[in-house]
Amino acid sequence: MDWKKEFIHFSFKKKALKFGTFKLKSGRTSPYFFNSGLLSTGTDIIKIGLFYAHSIIDSKIEFDVLFGPAYKGIPIAVATSIALKNHYNLNVSYAFNRKEHKKYGEKGNLIGKKIYKKRIVILDDVITSGTAIHHSIKIIEKQGAEISSVFVLLDRKEKGKRNLSTINNLKHQKTYKIISIITIEDLISYLLDDKKLKKHIPELIKYREKYGI
Known part of the structure; x- marks a missing residue:
């Protein structure tokens, strides 16, 4: 697309x-790296929200509330809610968690729309180990x-501890639909059409053969 x-x-x-050459949290040495934290201007976050909105609408997923895991997921959920309203006229609520439990005021560790008995879409940036998504699933x-689906910007499609991708590990526990805006395959396809960047393809293919599902 x-x-x-x-x-x-x-x-x-x-x-x-x-x-x-990038050292990942997993200990693996990767030939590519994605840092969504650098997409931090007003223009950037508007575009990010629109990418998620397109992906959500394209998926035809039924849901009630957007959930952004603290911290990177918070601006993503807000921007996606705005994009769904501005471009698709859908007035969707959002919620996010605190990392610290609040004991005064409104209390608790969730802010935004009450999610009890609601269908939730989790919005995160990258899935590799899946730690943040596991944590969000427990909170929800x-x-x-109920979790309708999980949307991420990038799915690295790497093997997990049981020689399965993180997505499959999650699906073995319960059926969650996980959708990525791009995968490593999309990245390789893009590089094939770029004369300056296609030199990186051999390293990406080698990495995918070693760690990919």
Whole structure:
């Protein structure tokens, strides 16, 4: 889809997507790295919200509330809610969690729309180990809500501890539909059409063969 290519081009231009040698939290050495934290201007977050909105509408998922895991997911949920209203006339509520439990005022660890018995879409940036998503799932289920799906900007499609992708590990526990705006395959396809960047393809393919699902 054109908006997938647009997202890769946008990320590369903003230097959120880089090629080189990067040590990941998992201990793996990766030939590419994505840092959504660099997409931090008003223009950037408007575009990010629109990419998620396009992906959500395209998926035809039924849901009630957007959930943004603290901290990176918070501006994503807000921007996506605005994009759904401005571009699709859908007035969707959002919620997010605190990392620290608040014992005064409104108390609790959730802010925004009450999610009890609601269908929730989780919005996160990248899925590799899935730690943040597992944490969000626990929070949401504890509140008596149902998870409709999980949306991420990038799915690295890497093997998990049981030689399965994180997505499959999640699906073994319960059926969650996880949708990514782009995957490593989309990235490789994009590089094939770019004369300057296609030199990175061999390293990406080698990495995918070693760690990919």
